[in-house]
Amino acid sequence: xxxxxxxxxxxxxxxxxxxxxxxxxxxxxxxxxxxxxxxxxxxxxxxxxxxxxxxx
Amino acid sequence: xxxxxxxxxxxxxxxxxxxxxxxxxxxxxxxxxxxxxxxxxxxxxxxxxxxxxxxxxxxxxxxxxxxxxxxxxxxxxxxxxxxxxxxxxxxxxxxxxxxxxxxxxxxxxxxxxxxxxxxxxxxxxxxxxxxxxxxxxxxxxxxxxxxxxxxxxxxxxxxxxxxxxxxxxxxxxxxxxxxxxxxxxxxxxxxxxxxxxxxxxxxxxxxxxxxxxxxxxxxxxxxxxxxxxxxxxxxxxxxxxxxxxxxxxxxxxxxxxxxxxxxxxxxxxxxxxxxxxxxxxxxxxxxxxxxxxxxxxxxxxxxxxxxxxxxxxxxxxxxxxxxxxxxxxxxxxxxxxxxxxxxxxxxxxxxxxxxxxxxxxxxxxxxxxxxxxxxxxxxxxxxxxxxxxxxxxxxxxxxxxxxxxxxxxxxxxxxxxxxxxxxxxxxxxxxxxxxxxxxxxxxxxxxxxxxxxxxxxxxxxxxxxxxxxxxxxxxxxxxxxxxxxxxxxxxxxxxxxxxxxxxxxxxxxxxxxxxxxxxxxxxxxxxxxxxxxxxxxxxxxxxxxxxxxxxxxxxxxxxxxxxxxxxxxxxxxxxxxxxxxxxxxxxxxxxxxxxxxxxxxxxxxxxxxxxxxxxxxxxxxxxxxxxxxxxxxxxxxxxxxxxxxxxxxxxxxxxxxxxxxxxxxxxxxxxxxxxxxxxxxxxxxxxxxxxxxxxxxxxxxxxxxxxxxxxxxxxxxxxxxxxxxxxxxxxxxxxxxxxxxxxxxxxxxxxxxxxxxxxxxxxx
Numbered sequence: 033x034x035x036x037x038x039x040x041x042x043x044x045x046x047x048x049x050x051x052x053x054x055x056x057x058x059x060x061x062x063x064x065x066x067x068x069x070x071x072x073x074x075x076x077x078x079x080x081x082x083x084x085x086x087x088x
Numbered sequence: 089x090x091x092x093x094x095x096x097x098x099x100x101x102x103x104x105x106x107x108x109x110x111x112x113x114x115x116x117x118x119x120x121x122x123x124x125x126x127x128x129x130x131x132x133x134x135x136x137x138x139x140x141x142x143x144x145x146x147x148x149x150x151x152x153x154x155x156x157x158x159x160x161x162x163x164x165x166x167x168x169x170x171x172x173x174x175x176x177x178x179x180x181x182x183x184x185x186x187x188x189x190x191x192x193x194x195x196x197x198x199x200x201x202x203x204x205x206x207x208x209x210x211x212x213x214x215x216x217x218x219x220x221x222x223x224x225x226x227x228x229x230x231x232x233x234x235x236x237x238x239x240x241x242x243x244x245x246x247x248x249x250x251x252x253x254x255x256x257x258x259x260x261x262x263x264x265x266x267x268x269x270x271x272x273x274x275x276x277x278x279x280x281x282x283x284x285x286x287x288x289x290x291x292x293x294x295x296x297x298x299x300x301x302x303x304x305x306x307x308x309x310x311x312x313x314x315x316x317x318x319x320x321x322x323x324x325x326x327x328x329x330x331x332x333x334x335x336x337x338x339x340x341x342x343x344x345x346x347x348x349x350x351x352x353x354x355x356x357x358x359x360x361x362x363x364x365x366x367x368x369x370x371x372x373x374x375x376x377x378x379x380x381x382x383x384x385x386x387x388x389x390x391x392x393x394x395x396x397x398x399x400x401x402x403x404x405x406x407x408x409x410x411x412x413x414x415x416x417x418x419x420x421x422x423x424x425x426x427x428x429x430x431x432x433x434x435x436x437x438x439x440x441x442x443x444x445x446x447x448x449x450x451x452x453x454x455x456x457x458x459x460x461x462x463x464x465x466x467x468x469x470x471x472x473x474x475x476x477x478x479x480x481x482x483x484x485x486x487x488x489x490x491x492x493x494x495x496x497x498x499x500x501x502x503x504x505x506x507x508x509x510x511x512x513x514x515x516x517x518x519x520x521x522x523x524x525x526x527x528x529x530x531x532x533x534x535x536x537x538x539x540x541x542x543x544x545x546x547x548x549x550x551x552x553x554x555x556x557x558x559x560x561x562x563x564x565x566x567x568x569x570x571x572x573x574x575x576x577x578x579x580x581x582x583x584x585x586x587x588x589x590x591x592x593x594x595x596x597x598x599x600x601x602x603x604x605x606x607x608x609x610x611x612x613x614x615x616x617x618x619x620x621x622x623x624x625x626x627x628x629x630x631x632x633x634x635x636x637x638x639x640x641x642x643x644x645x646x647x648x649x650x651x652x653x654x655x656x657x658x659x660x661x662x663x664x665x666x667x668x669x670x671x672x673x674x675x676x677x678x679x680x681x682x683x684x685x686x687x688x689x690x691x692x693x694x695x696x697x698x699x700x701x702x703x704x705x706x707x708x709x710x711x712x713x714x715x716x717x718x719x720x721x722x723x724x725x726x727x728x729x730x731x732x733x734x735x736x737x738x739x740x741x742x743x744x745x746x747x748x749x750x751x752x753x754x755x756x757x758x759x760x761x762x763x764x765x766x767x768x769x770x771x772x773x774x775x776x777x778x779x780x781x782x783x784x785x786x787x788x789x790x791x792x793x794x795x796x797x798x799x800x801x802x803x804x805x806x807x808x809x810x811x812x813x814x815x816x817x818x819x820x821x822x823x824x825x826x827x828x829x830x831x832x833x834x835x836x837x838x839x840x841x842x843x844x845x846x847x848x849x850x851x852x
Contacts, residue, residue, distance in 0.1 A: 037251075041258060045231060052227040059219045065168065065212075072150070 123185040126201035133163055133179040137202035140167065140174055140192060152192060159183055159191055173202055218273075218331050225270035225324040228262045229317075235259045236317040243313070256308045263316040267301050271323040273330070289515070292467040295474075297322045299503035306500070310493065315504060318832055329516035329536075355386040358430070368437040375433045384423045388440045389431040391416050396427035411634070421748065445724055445751055466804060478502040481819045498818065505814040505831065513836060514803035517843035522796030525847050531789040532777040540800075541758045542776065542793035544740045548688050549731060549753070551745035552699035552709045552718075555763055557675045558781075560591050561657065563599035565672030570645060572668040575605060581661050581671055582607040583625040584632045592659060593621070595673055620659065631662045632671075643667050680783040681713035687787040689714070693742070698727045700749050727753035744786065746770050761786060792846075799846055803839045810835040 058064070127136045140152055149167045152174060156165045161182025167174045176188055192199040235255045242252055268275070274297070277290030297319040304314035356363045358376040368386035371377065379385055381396065395413035400422040412418065418431055420440035437443065482499035486492065519536035526533055533539055550556055568577045582600035585593035586609045600607055610630065613623035620633015622641070631641055638646045638660045645667035650658045656674045660667060685695055695715045699706040703720035710718025722730065731753050734741050743750070743757035751773045754760030760774035763781050771777055778785045810831050 038254070041235075044234070048227050048231050052224065055223040055227070056220065059216060059223065064219060 123189065123201060127180075127185055130177050133177055135175060135177045136185050136188070138174045138176060138189070138192070139200045139202045140197050148197070151195065152197065155195055156188060156191060159188060162188065174199075215331075218327065221270040221273070222324070222327045222331050225266050225320070225327055228266045228270075229320045229324045232259055232262045232266075232317055232320050235262075239314070253308075256304075256314050259314060259316040260305065260308055263301060263304075263320050266320040266323050267297050270327060271297055274323070274326070287468045287471040289467050291471055293322055293326055295471060295503060299500055303497070303500040303504050306497065312497070315832075318504070321836075325513060326516060329520055356380075371433050371437055373433050373435060377431050377433060378428060379424050379431055380428050381424055381426055385418045385420055385431065386440075387431075387433045387437050388420050388435045389418050389433045391418060391429050392432050394427055394429035396429050397425040399423045399425050442748070445748060474503060474506040477506070477815060477819065484819075501818040502815060505818045506811050513839050513843075514807055515800050517840050518796050518799040518803055518846065521843045521846040522792055522799070526789055526792045529785065529788055529792070530779045530782070531785050531792070532779060533789075534775050534777070538759060538775040539793045539796050541740065542742065542790060543797040545693055545742040545759060545790070547694045547696060547734055547739040548742045548744065549696045549698055549734075549757065550713075550715065551727075551743075551747065551750045551753075552697060552701055552706060553675065554746040555744050555750075556681045556697070556709055556713055557677055560675065561595045561673040562676045563595050563671060564656070564674045564676070566669065567672065568669035570666060570668050572663075577661060577669045577671075578603070579605050579607045580625055580630055580663060580668070581632055581659075583610045584613070584621050584623050584630045584661075586610050586613070592657075592673060596671060625663075628664050630664075632659055635660060638662055638667065641665075677709065677712050678781075678783060684783040684787050685714040688790075691790065693790075694739075698722050698730055698753070700724075700727075724749045724752045728756040731756045744783075745774075761789075796846055799842055803842055806838050806842065807835055 123136070127134045129135070140148075153165050153167050156162055156174070156176055161179045163177040163179060165174060165176045174192075178185075178188065189199045235258050239247075239252065239255055239259075241247075242255075271294070274290045274293045277288065278294035281288035281291045300315040300318040304316045304319070306312075307314050355366055355368045355371055356378040357366050357371065358378065363378060371387050376392070377386070377389075385398075391412055391414050393414060395411070398410050398412045398418065400410060400419055412429075417434075420437070421442040478499045481502050482495050485495040485498055490498075516536070519539055522539050523533045523536065526539075533542075566574050566578055568574055572580075578596070578600050581596045582605065585596050586607065597607075608626060610623040610625045613621060620631060620637040622629070622631045624630065631638065631643065635646060635649065635658075641662070643660075643662040643665055646660060646662075647667075650660075650670060656672055659671050659673070661669050661671065688695055695717075697706055697710040697713075697715045697718040699709070699718065699720045700722055701720050703718075706718040706720030708718075710716070719730070727750065731741050731743060735756075735758065740759075741757040742759045742761060743753050744761045744763065745751075745754055746763045747770060750770055754762065754770060755773045759776055761776040761778065762770040762774035763778050763783070776789060778789075814831050
């Protein structure tokens with residue numbers, strides 16, 4: 033029982049390590065340098081938006 | 089230009105409405121040989137970093153990206169909204185950097201080459217460093233919690249000692265880097281605090297983390313219960329607070345640099361009869377320079393030829409453009425609106441008005457001693473008290489025949505129970521919740537300590553122009569003459585001003601539009617620098633301008649002089665060579681100023697108005713908004729000195745302003761508040777920004793600050809309550825692990841829950 037538990041714990045440690053390395057990589061790539069702009073980017077399109085009625 | 093590129097969308101997207109820079113601005117201002125040194129090689133081609141001044145909303149970012157990307161030869165462009173910085177990759181054989189710069193300038197933004205200063209680079213590194221530490225802490229703490237829950241279960245249900253030991257060892261493994269790597273900033277801060285003999289917040293955090301780590305380490309090898317999760321949790325949660333605070337501060341770091349940027353760029357110096365472009369720093373007193381309309385004056389000087397309208401609002405806060413001709417003085421940083429002028433330099437760039445203001449800001453910032461925060465004051469008494477109690481426990485038990493190891497455990501247990509997460513969390517969580525709620529209501533605090541300082545403000549100092557007033561002229565009176573009707577006069581004036589970018593023209597057009605008057609577009613419009621406008625409306629010659637301008641045109645029936653109250657400005661209108669009335673313009677008071685002042689009076693905050701304007705208008709503005717005293721005729725340095733004096737008398741000063749002339753005062757005050765629509769430099773030197781030009785929000789911010797501080801105090805009381813029960817138990821050695829764990833969890837939940845109340849009650 034103990035050995036299977038140890039194996040699981042080591043496995044979870046490795047999984048976590050993977051996520052951790054992924055995070056370090058993301059910081060290095062500058063993923064977090066501008067957290068304001070991307071949320072607006074998805075709302076943009078190159079075509080003009082459909083005309084809306086003036087009086088709303 | 090924007091429509092031409094098929095980007096009309098911009099006008100639908102943007103959320104502000106004023107005219108940008110004059111379109112005729114920026115002609116041949118950018119030179120490739122000057123810009124070449126900012127270009128560096130990139131993957132395919134070259135790259136250049138550009139600071140784009142004037143980015144105010146997400147649409148600006150969108151527009152700039154689109155407009156630059158459409159330039160042939162540009163490979164990629166990315167604009168960072170947070171820093172207002174663009175990185176453009178381009179193919180140097182197809183496009184020059186100067187073309188990119190003028191492209192940005194044409195759509196009304198002011199581009200400047202970006203060079204990374206040491207300070208900015210350091211701030212960027214610090215943020216990254218914190219992110220690394222925080223990310224690592226999160227990952228390891230999550231692992232740790234899994235083991236901790238297993239150990240909790242083991243405590244209740246029983247567990248093989250071998251298994252328990254194994255889990256404890258694993259916990260030790262993951263906690264060690266959290267405490268010593270992720271928690272390093274706190275440990276270093278605590279060491280500095282001890283070296284200065286001023287116990288600070290960091291010392292409290294470090295003692296909390298280290299004592300529970302040390303206790304658990306001992307227990308791991310000697311047998312007993314471990315509290316690794318306490319150590320890891322303290323570090324992780326407080327790192328999270330640090331990270332958020334740092335991100336807010338980073339935006340504020342470029343203040344002085346930006347101020348000096350007003351006078352950067354190139355100056356056109358006469359070398360004989362030809363022009364050469366030089367760096368403003370190379371200008372010497374006596375040099376003759378040409379300043380084109382739309383440019384800013386690079387140095388202080390005197391006009392020797394030509395006349396123009398000058399917008400000095402950057403320097404003096406005066407909203408109305410001034411007419412300047414040969415012999416008039418020019419202040420560096422003010423912008424030339426209408427005509428090209430030759431200027432004789434009188435001072436070197438390093439000694440110009442802007443440079444002097446920059447120095448004042450720098451001085452004020454270095455002079456401002458940090459106010460000791462609640463948390464630091466608590467730590468200052470609490471840390472020594474706990475250490476004494478812990479020592480007393482050890483001595484008492486040892487002298488009563490306790491075993492050395494057991495006595496040491498009891499002493500450590502006192503420290504562990506006395507420094508629960510709750511105490512460390514009391515301030516950061518309340519301040520995070522408070523700043524978050526304030527941000528949602530349109531008030532940006534640039535750091536947690538600002539809330540605390542704002543809550544203790546005793547004197548509020550206001551600037552006049554742009555803060556208590558709207559900062560741009562409005563039409564307040566129409567006085568027709570010679571049988572002309574009011575509507576007719578307004579219609580004429582709006583038509584003749586239909587092409588004008590001048591603030592007066594805009595005010596007249598806005599008034600006409602607001603009154604539903606449809607006006608024709610004037611033809612043959614001609615702006616005469618420093619005088620007025622002439623043209624034709626429906627075939628008839630029409631003129632608008634000052635009285636001397638009218639006389640020069642030979643208009644019949646112009647009155648000799650028109651008396652106008654202080655702060656008002658009068659322009660005359662003539663049709664067919666005959667005088668037909670005047671328009672009165674005034675910089676109007678904001679409607680919400682009296683409301684704010686009466687709120688501050690109720691909150692027992694003294695109010696004061698400091699203005700660069702004349703004493704009379706300062707007094708008038710003060711009485712109109714209910715402010716007790718108004719002092720006029722003050723230079724930027726005078727304002728800062730006045731605030732220093734108030735602080736010297738023991739007052740905590742709030743300064744509200746918007747102009748460059750307010751920047752030294754904003755940084756000298758305990759809390760500097762900038763109003764939206766103010767100059768960038770005011771926003772960057774301030775601690776607190778109102779994102780909408782609505783003074784009522786300042787009252788909201790003040791209420792928010794006071795409420796946050798009362799929550800902090802409640803939190804501290806909570807944390808102490810647990811200590812009051814826990815410390816006696818620990819001292820007598822009767823502290824059971826289950827009580828310790830429960831106390832820590834319960835007190836933390838209470839504190840966090842109490843802080844979260846701040847988020848809920850902000851509406852309204």
